[in-house]
Amino acid sequence: MRLYLDSSVIRRSVDGTSSERAAAVAWIKKAAESPAGTILLSKLVRAECLVMPYRNRDSELVERFESVFRDNGIVLVSISDEILDLATRIFAEHGIKMADAIHTATAVHGQCDALIARDEPWTKKSPILGLRLIAFSDLAAADGL
Amino acid sequence: MDTFTLPAHIEDGSVLLDAPLPANVQSVEVRVTVATPQPNRLSSLIRLIENFPPGTKTGEEIDAEIEEIRDGW
Numbered sequence: 001m002r003l004y005l006d007s008s009v010i011r012r013s014v015d016g017t018s019s020e021r022a023a024a025v026a027w028i029k030k031a032a033e034s035p036a037g038t039i040l041l042s043k044l045v046r047a048e049c050l051v052m053p054y055r056n057r058d059s060e061l062v063e064r065f066e067s068v069f070r071d072n073g074i075v076l077v078s079i080s081d082e083i084l085d086l087a088t089r090i091f092a093e094h095g096i097k098m099a100d101a102i103h104t105a106t107a108v109h110g111q112c113d114a115l116i117a118r119d120e121p122w123t124k125k126s127p128i129l130g131l132r133l134i135a136f137s138d139l140a141a142a143d144g145l
Numbered sequence: 146m147d148t149f150t151l152p153a154h155i156e157d158g159s160v161l162l163d164a165p166l167p168a169n170v171q172s173v174e175v176r177v178t179v180a181t182p183q184p185n186r187l188s189s190l191i192r193l194i195e196n197f198p199p200g201t202k203t204g205e206e207i208d209a210e211i212e213e214i215r216d217g218w
Contacts, residue, residue: 008204008207011207011211016207073189097216
């Protein structure tokens with residue numbers, strides 16, 4: 001399974017409470033069930049995750065996030081012109097925030113099976129260009145992928 | 146007593162020899178080689194995350210911070 005995890009999921013996995021982390025790791029384990037399972041992230045996820053640790057001058061937390069983004073299991077994707085064009089179309093047609101549109105476009109471009117994000121309103125727009133948007137709280141939905 | 150290794154393969158769940166049996170065989174043992182399953186690349190990521198010290202942010206706090214960042218565009 002090839003999953004795109006929104007910043008809200010990666011944030012929960014690193015600096016969330018134990019229960020939030022367990023819920024985030026459950027999604028990574030879902031992807032890991034298939035030998036070729038992959039987690040795909042935009043570099044925008046990295047940026048969004050690092051804002052608060054930089055603001056709080058928390059270098060330990062910065063390093064914790066960076067170690068996740070360096071991991072071999074993660075495919076970290078730059079925002080190319082093609083992705084930005086796709087994001088513009090999604091932004092115009094689906095009424096979501098530009099950041100959400102960039103995440104969605106990256107997942108569509110990367111041929112992900114689904115994008116996992118915090119709950120509504122973003123995930124209510126599912127599907128976008130054939131991509132399923134699944135609420136973070138709906139782990140059971142992964143069984144239908 | 147001499148021991149020989151004979152090549153063989155599996156077909157429809159049965160072992161088929163790829164070379165003739167020598168004469169006067171006293172007994173046969175089958176040794177199989179099993180491929181080691183490749184661990185998914187994500188298992189190292191899961192181990193990494195599970196070894197982090199516990200965080201302090203609730204889901205609501207995290208969502209509010211991300212919202213603030215996205216609204217700042």
